[in-house]
Amino acid sequence: RSAQVDYSEIRDGDQKSLGSLAIEGRLSPSEGGERLSFEMQSRGFASEAVGPVVSGVYSRHTGQITARLDRFEFGRDVRSMLPAEVRKWWELHGLSGRLNVPVLKFVPSNRDDPNGKARFRVEMELDGVTLTALPQEWLGREELDLRSSARRSYRILQTLSEGVIAPPRADAVRLMPSLNEMLSLEPVRLRYVSGRFVFTEEGIEIDHVGGRIENNLITLNGRIDGYSPTAPADIQIASSPAEHLFIPAAPKYIESMPHQVREVYELFKPQGTCDVALRLHRPSFGARPEVSGSLSIIDGNFVFEKFVYPVRKATGSVVFGRDEKTGLDRLDIIDLKGYGIASGPNAETTVTVSGSVAPLTSDMGVNIKIATTEFVNEPIIVAALPLDVQQALRIFDPEQTGEFPKFSGRFTCDVVRPAGYRTKWKIHTDIFLTDATGAFAAFPYPLEHVAGKLEVREGYVDIVDVGTKQGASSLSVDGRVSWAKIPEPVTSTTAIAASRPALPTIVTPNLKITARNVPIDEKFLSALPPDRRAWFEKVGLGGLLDIDGRVFRKETASFADSPDAASSIGHAFDIKLHDGQALPIDGAYAITDLAGELQLTEERLVLTSVTGRRGSADISGRGSITWPENRPHVAVNAAVKGLVLDAPLYALLPAKGQRAWDEVQPEGVVDVDLVYAGDTKLTNPDVSPQMDLTIRPRQLAATVKAVPYRLEDIAGTVTFSGGKISLNDLTATHGPAEIRLSGSGTPGGENSDRPTVWDLKLAANRVSADAAFKKALPTALSELATSLKLNGTVSFDFSKLLVSLPSTRAGALATTVATSAVTAPASMPGEQAPSPDVDFSVKVATAAAAIDVGVQLTEVDSEVDLDGTVRDGRLEELRGGVRSTSLQIAGRPASAFRADLLKSSGSNAMRIADMRGTLAGGELAGEVELDFPRIGPSRYALNLILRDADVKTIAADASDREVKGRMTASLAMEGNWSDNASRRGRGDVSVSGKEMYKIPLVLGLLQITNLSLPITSPFREAGVDYSVDGQRVTAERIALRSKDMLMQGSGTLDFDTKRVRMSFTTDNPKWPKLPIVSDIVQGAKRELLKIKVRGTLEEPKVSASAMNTFTTTVDEVLRGDDKDE
Structure with a gap:
């Protein structure tokens, strides 16, 4: 208690007393005495009040002290407790005020290590203190040296101004105060500083330190790597988010700021409310600090150096700092704008400045734009304009009195100076006149209410769309007026007004x-x-x-x-x-x-936009006409709405167009878009123009020669561009048929080996398979449809239709297709043209159609899915299937018919496999192979099985007899498709039932005939094994069975000669079987009851005889003794 501590420091071997402390406290050793905890309170000798408090721990082994200091005023007492580096730094920055030190840690150097260094950490919390920032901390060494040299020169000038060496000059005396302010390096004092500093042997950390400069609150954060004013540092300085800064008209601290900040100030002379954010970064000891940041003007005034017009109520921002690309400082002006002089006519005019200055050196580059909204030409704003602009405005003052022009408008001014040594300034100004009065010096016609644009450059002005209207007449002026030379630039606004140059002669x-x-x-x-x-x-x-x-x-x-x-x-x-x-x-x-x-x-002659009418058609277009070698060359973009396709139009077309017309034979009205380039037919009939064509039918019919099927009500779009034809959603009708077509084609060219290739999608509904339709088909398809006797209604949908026309066809079809594709579902080659290659996927549907495939198929409702290719006009590959819900086969009902179609590449054969269906209530199955050789007739081979079919239906028995029975038959046959005489095969038929009089025979692909005998008594069972050889049917075994009689036989039916030749024998299963007698009787029966059938198929003659002793009929034999039948 009541202890006194005297403290001093030893520097350079000399001890110096620093002061004394009156303290009270407590030391508490730890167990073993290694550590001492202490808590002390000091009054000091200057005051009897309770003073600062120190508490902490001391290590006897390492000498480390860890302490906390509270309630200190920064004075001699607290300074004595700080490490020397910290103490000197605070003395250099003039710290005064109250503070706390939450952490003071000190570790002395190791005595055994001569290079050892004491370590310490001091955390200070400031509360309303005052400190000073030194300009040396943010100015580079070069600038400090330059300022020092300038101050020496200033002292010489000061001596001159005082008349020591010679009488003073008046202008030198006026310069003295401003030079003194510019060269002085006054420290910047911060008041009411609060925040946290952390000091270590390595440097200083600044954490959320805030203070006021000229009553403006700023905050600081960052680090200083050392205790020298030129030590490496990285510090952020910003205005407080809680309140804006206010820049006065002439801030005292501006000359002590980094040159980047001074550049901003000198460029705009800002005054008013703003926000500031700066970063000061010194990368190495003594290096030039890198200063970056932004100035955001909230409500201020400024005068831009290159447009000396005072602007008020300004907003915007200025950003400056190091350019990452060049490594040099730059300045960016972002949307800086304000209003004109409050008392003048432009009080509501907005002036905007934006751009950049880089680098911020004597070789600076400048790119700044100044712009205004509507203004009137008051003298002060005209005087602020660049000299070239004033020169340009005098073009509207032919008498050179200065009275004209009178105008209102707006302007933009680009101030540009490329970076480099003594580069030239470029000032480009655009004035947008809205209401001007004057006259052109080059054409002195009095103008009033002139509007337009003046683009002012060095030595000339571009006059853009400047015009007026006076009464019924109008006048507009565009172009450029230049002058041979202009006076040297004058920077002073006063000098500009006083020395206005005369108009160049x-x-x-x-x-x-x-x-x-x-x-x-x-x-x-x-x-x-x-x-x-x-x-x-x-x-x-x-x-x-x-x-x-x-x-x-x-x-x-x-x-x-x-x-x-x-x-x-x-x-x-x-x-x-x-x-x-x-x-x-x-x-x-x-x-x-x-x-x-x-x-x-x-x-x-350039046609920018032309419209007209041809009858009821609307015509519009643009293009150009040139006269190379006195021969017109036309390039036109034209559109015609509602064009009638008539003879005068045909006469206007070039030769290729007329050939295309002839191929299509169009009739009606269309819309056309045309891009045409070439010589005109008027001067050169043999021209070869380039065309891009788009056709949109309105009311169109056509008959294409290649596909002579008249189409009506054509709609959609056809385009020809860049050698490619596009068919876009085309539709047409032919009677009840509806046709849809889309796709594209690429013509090979008239002199090219490339084929013309089409990629199409084609669909049609309710197409009548009449003579006109068959005639329009390509030859092979037309012959097939005719041979099949196709009739009825057909629908189809090609999801893929790739057509490749050989090059010999390409040149002839290219122009034709461009015009005619709108009128036809597909452009197929004619009879004399080389055959196309085709890849297709199609769905075909028939409704109540009729086809003759050797037997009449009627009421055919079916769907066919096909995928295939055609090469050189022949079917190369085919895959697909047939599904028929119902049809009539030779008048016999069939349903649920299906089959798979397959033709492999490289093979001439096509298989109709897995045929299944229902015919006359029975199950039909089988397969067919069709062969289409390149030479010779087409052939077929078929295998058919029919099980459990209704005999009456198969036999097509239209009598009133109650014929009932079921039939099973099979057939294997081959032959030429169109030649019945070539067919060869075998078959068998088995029928059972009652009241049956005919045996149906299957003679081909769904071809059925009846073995019909002139009998009046029915049979119950029958079986026939037969062979077919051309038109001749040989019944190798015929068995007819009734209840009591069996008749067997054989014979032939010749459909070529229409003759029948058959023999039958009879038997009665009920006759008794007697030894020897039965054999004799059997032989006698065969001889006595042998029946022969001769004659024609229509009227066969039947006889039964034994040695010509009697005749009978087949029905009598079959009737026998069966009284029930």
């Missing part, structure tokens, strides 16, 4: 003068060059023109005082046509109501 105009309502008459045509006049006369063009005439000095002309010297002037015209007409081909094809925009020069 040597000017070069390049203007466009506009007139209206010029008729295309003899006067106009006479003004044209002869070749242009000839073309206008040939086209028969008439109407009214609005002409924009360009007046310019030719490049070969020398300068002259007068801009309208006739020998130096060239001209061109922009033309608007209205109330026009064209009568080409001796007036046979009239186009009326022509209107459009054209440009006519010495080289070409």
